[in-house]
Amino acid sequence: MKWLKRIIIALFSLALLGIGAIAAAYFYVLPDLPDVATLKSVKLQTPLRIYSHDGKLISQFGEKRRIPLKLADVPKPLLQAFIATEDNRFYEHNGIDPIGVARAALVMLTTGEKKQGASTITMQVARNFFLTRDKTIIRKVKEIFISLHIEQLLTKDEILELYVNRIYLGQRAYGVGAAAQVYYGKEVQDLTLAEMAVIAGLPKAPSTMNPITSPSRALNRRNTVLMRMHEVGYINQSEYQEALQQPITAKYHGAELDLYAPYVAEMARDYMVQKYGEEEAYTGGYNVYTTLDSGLQLLAQETLRNNVYAYDERHGYRGAAAVLWTDTQLPQEAIISALAKVAPVQGIYPAAVIAVGERDAQVLNAAGETQTLDWAGLRWARPFISDKRQGTPPKRATDILKVGERIWVRDNGQYLQLSQLPQVASATVSLDPMTGAIRTLVGGYSFSQSQYNRVTQAKRQLGSNIKPFIYAAALEKDYTLATLINNAPINKPDTRQGTAWRPKNSPDIYGGPTRLKVGLAQSINVMSVRTLRHVGLNAVIAELTKFGFDPTDLPRNESLALGSASVTPLQVATAFNTFANGGYLVEPYYIDRVEDAYGNPVEQASPTLACQPPAAAETPEAEADPFARLAAESQPGSEVHATEQAGQGDAVAQCGAPDARYAPHVISEQTAFLITSALKSVIWGGGDWSKGTGWNGTAWRAARLIKRHDIAGKTGTTNESRDTWFSGFNPTLTSTFWVGFDDHGRELGRVSWDPGAAKDQISGAEAGAKTAGPGWNEFMLHALDGTPEIAGIPPKGLVSVRIDLATGKLSRKTDHTSEFEYFISGTEPKEYITEGQDDSNIFIATPEEDLFQ
Template sequence: MIGKLIRFSLFAGLGLGLAVLLGLSAAYLYVSKTLPKVETLADYRPPIITSVYSEDGGVIAEYYRERRIPVPVERMPGQLIEAFVAAEDSHFFGHKGIDLVSILRAALKNIKAGGIVQGGSTITQQVAKSLLLSPEKKFERKFKEAILAWRMEKYLSKQDILYLYLNQIYLGHSAYGVQAAAENYFDKNVEDLSLAECAMLAGLPQAPSRYSPYRHFGRAKERQKYVLGRMVDEGYISPEQAQQALGQELTIHPRVNVHIADAAYFTEQVRRYLEENYGEQLLYSGGLKVYTTMNLGMQQVAQQAVRENLRELDKRQGFRGVEKVLSADEEAAFLADQEQKLGDKLVAPGDLLDAVLTGGSGNQLEVRIGPFKGEIPRSGYEWAGPVRVVPRGQAAAAGGSGREQRMPVGSVLKVRVEKVKADQVLTLSLEQVPAAQGALVALDPRSGQVRAMVGGYDFAQSQFNRAIQARRLPGSAIKPIIYAAALDKGYTPATVILDTPVIYKQTSASGEQTEWKPRNYAEKFYGPTSFREALTHSHNVITIKILEDVGVSYVVNYARKLGIESPLARDLTLALGSSALTPLELATAYSVFASGGVRLTPTYITKIVDRDGKVLESIDPADFPTGVGSDQKLIRQSPERVISPETAYLITNLMESVVRDGTGWRAKSLGRPVAGKTGTTNDLKDAWFAGYVPQLVAISWVGFDQERPLGKKETGSRAAAPAWVSFMQEAVKGLEPEEFPVPDGIEFHPIDRISGLLTPEDNSEAYIEVFAPGTAPSRYALDESRPRARDFFKLDLQDN
């Protein structure tokens, strides 16, 4: 009886085993048909970042969905590989994709813990799950994972699998793969990691957020200790090495987004171009390398110049009052939150921060910034007028026109750090976020390459790029285009025009008769005035007379040649800058003058290369040695001569007078040859300064997005030129001072100031004027022959 029972049990066991085996075989055959082919892993092409580079090769932006930078296994330190193997799959080099011992051990631990505390997946299985399967936690997926892992081990080498694993794995804070993680946490390349750093990275895969060195350094250290212990157990390092690594002080470098704030307006223009021409998939996952024309130093100086200028303009308009007033509880929460955000960050001079007013007297305001105490001396807030600190709960009151500012305790103020004292008390100055906006664009007139572009005060606040998207009235900054057109129509720098009142009668659409009486900014007329003086001092009436004489259509077509594409008014108001255009358009036009009459299309990008090193776009034909393919593009600049070198030089020389003797006087501080022109609209809604040296053109604009006057006397000279000067003073430091090149044939003659005719050199009233070949006056000015001023546009133009 017992024998029969034993035999029955054996047969039953064999039957059950056979059934299980047949079931597994059937399941394998069924599932295997649905599995992806592991052969696809041989051509591993994960999503990788697109990098944007400045002119000098520095990274200025990155675009990605997964920040991954694949590196070959050969670049990875041996101890990094050993750390990951010890922590994640100690039998990696011995198994065939599945480690049954580890699976059993993990199962027992999970049963004992009453939940999942340890996984049994090998590194190979993790690669299979990551690259070939979904992350769902089901038995079917685990079964597929095991089959794929076994197949992968047959098809790929261990080194191939490590390459896939260590470049694919997520290690927290948008870092995929060990290279991105090394940059994220330690600001290093992977090959430069120490044993301690390798062990900390190897501790992250289990729970990257839980063991984040940024947020939970203590937990990260505990996990590092575990990894080092496993490395000792596996014989990779000695206990002494582990102890030494554990004691190494690690500095975690919170990775600042490489999309540099100062470059944001420029790089956003590049991003839009890439998305429009290559699509989102290639932009965010294709690993493009984009080389741009931006000079990072100039870009940072430009952004700083725009911000500082807007702050100064804002201060001239007065303090608008405190941002908000906090209750005692709100203040405590505000300061606690601020302290947490500041952390161990060092506060440095120049930082702009929010502060809470805690008290003060007539000569000093006392504030708190997180853990810091701050003092604002009278000199730091006197621009705001008289200030009185009142108890919390009393109403705040904005001053203005000498009236007293009332600031309750608990007021939130914007401040700038001026000095950090030894006792960590901060000396501050009062600031406020400007209400106006500004733009600055700079380009190389000889190549058309954009070196800097600022589209506003702060990209984080407003992504609208005013340098290329905002059309604004240029005011007198349009005048050099009109004067250049006049030079080509027979005018010379010595031509004398009468600055006298004129009246234009107009008929409205309804048939009503009106009169237009243009006037100069100074509200007076100057009589006989030379062409040079008229531009130097920006006389409106003379410019209108010149435009009427030359012809509006001629000037509009002339502006088109120079690169102005915006619609232009076909009436005499064009002389006053009544047609809106962008700062970049104006920069393009002025670049024609600076380049000697040649127009170049502004460019931002010099080369685009795909992940395989294939050049997709380039300005250099040498990058296409076998010719330009159907999926490639040669960026053609096609320089086009649009005005003569003589005209370009004459208008440049005239604008040198604007700087030397006229409204552009601030630019003299550069201490080198510079040409420029201010621009101000009649109602002071827009302020401009446009100017250049031979190697660089820059345009500065200031105005409100919702158009309104900038303030009393806020002209182009006062409101826009300071930003231009601040930028150019730094931008030209690396450029040798150059004279504007004088074309062959340019003539220099002594001229009588009153008549504009030739005069002997020894005449005390003479000055030397420049002329295009053959355009100098043919007659001499004699006292008895000097014409009297008459009410016409020019005096004897044919002889001038």
């Protein structure tokens, strides 16, 4: 009894010492214990994702890949795989598993090795959220106490949901959703049992048991997971055996992008970083939905590339990119190795010339495949001499290629074609006329070559693209489409620039008195200058500012009438939008909405609308410069493209909605219609060809290709063809194409006629209609394909009268000498042309006045 008492006292003392040690340990680490209540509102570090308007993934930013899932969305077998392997008594213990601890201690005492861990899933959650992975006693003590707190605060399912979303599973994948994508390119619900077992086996050693880097170890670990699932009864014998027979099929899957639109992705990334900060933007799990239409964006990218290739190739072949050997051919392995070091660019890839025939050549690509370059893919390659000169067209393949050269090739959709990396630059942007939503944006030929976004950053001289706005100012003052302006050399020069500036037509031909509509359609320079003089330079600048142009970009001299102002393609497209929508300056925007990782709205765009507000509403004051707003949108707190009020939804895009914003009406609906009518003539021309009075507008190629009458547009070319433009629209889409060199001093040059090329080849000096126009034509042809042609309906306040084509006066004739024209009511001509009347003498210019109406 004496020894029994001593034993009891000793045990009691040890128990007290244990309790005291635990209490001491608790109070020792208490100041360092985190507030586990934060788990109630934990924000998982999830990458930033950028989408098109129709939900296509454009890009993903962030170091950690994570796809947060609700527990109900995780397949039950996958949860069972984790529980069976990591913590079989998860739903029974209170955060610490005494049986597991005893089992791990027994294994360690009997083997001398730590073969079995004692950490529960709750302890792993504690470690992952609040602690490091340092193997110290203090860290373990903290882990235990945090786990006990977690079990008091959260339910078992809440703990398990945090675990499957937070656990690191290798290859930058955090959580089972990301792991399913990284290893198998699947949604988690599409995984097989064997694949689930692979993922469930990763927490023990994500690097050494990784199915990509260590497939044999991953196989052994997977089989262990399956065995545990079978032992505890989660799977039956047949399921177990079937899963064991499956091979390891995991391979790395990057972010599966549905749409490659890097310039817009970068704009959205920059906006989010500026507004939310880098850490929050990259880890907050935001989903940014842009306004891009994925189909139109792909089309814009393809047409821009095709147009750049066409320009580049008609100017000649600049020769091989490199020479890999001269006399002795390299071994195939060495050739492939050299080619593999050169990255493809936009579908153009490197190849080595291994044989040259009379009219074909054999090339080897980086995949080790031998391909044939037929004459169809070679014949274009006459030598490049300069931007203005090309050499003699080749007659044989040996005139072009030599064995041992490293060249560029591309598949043009029909055959393999010799190619080269273009040096010319280009950009295009398309807008919704009614809201300003950016439907396409391509800031350059290749984002990998240059991240410079020419749509928003490049200010280039506008050329004749400015003329519709000059004439709009004249219509707003007192001109009509039938106003006669003297198409004759200007005798009175502008000396504001310090020299006598005398503009000339291009070509240098003058036709005498010409109606305003024809002058715009044929882009007659002297008529634009005379119109500016009539309106007044200050008044024209004020009018251009209403279209969204920055007044500081507008030169204060008459060269403004020919487009000496430097502006961005986005500004140009926005200005042309005013003609497409009836005179409203809608703000361009590209972010439709921002959602959190679970799809909850964070921001919703509130676009300006091209319509009149309800009678009771007050129209907001117009911003003087919508592009200042576009630039300012990246600043924290900005509400240009997204308001902090969620839930507005699609209703904000409807006129009359409670929170709608209305665009300023910068020109009358009647003026917008009249300019649109003139811009249709740019494409369709006018007169009667059968009677010898027909004439072409500068964009006649668009009419031949697109063959619909609801399109309108304007070419633009600057001095020495350094910038070329084509901007145009139909009632549903406005688009601008620009082509030039990033080097402002380099001219686009000219092309000599190639007798062996197609009859419809482009030759002569590069210009808006030849250089930028084909890109716009191809884009609009396919963008509008399948959509109904929309007839232009004249707004109230317009009248239509028959006029004489020569004088612009009223006419009683119904033949080819007359046609119906629209006028703002009250401005229509009042005088009829008389039979045999000769008005030629009224257009004789005098030094004092050389502008006539």
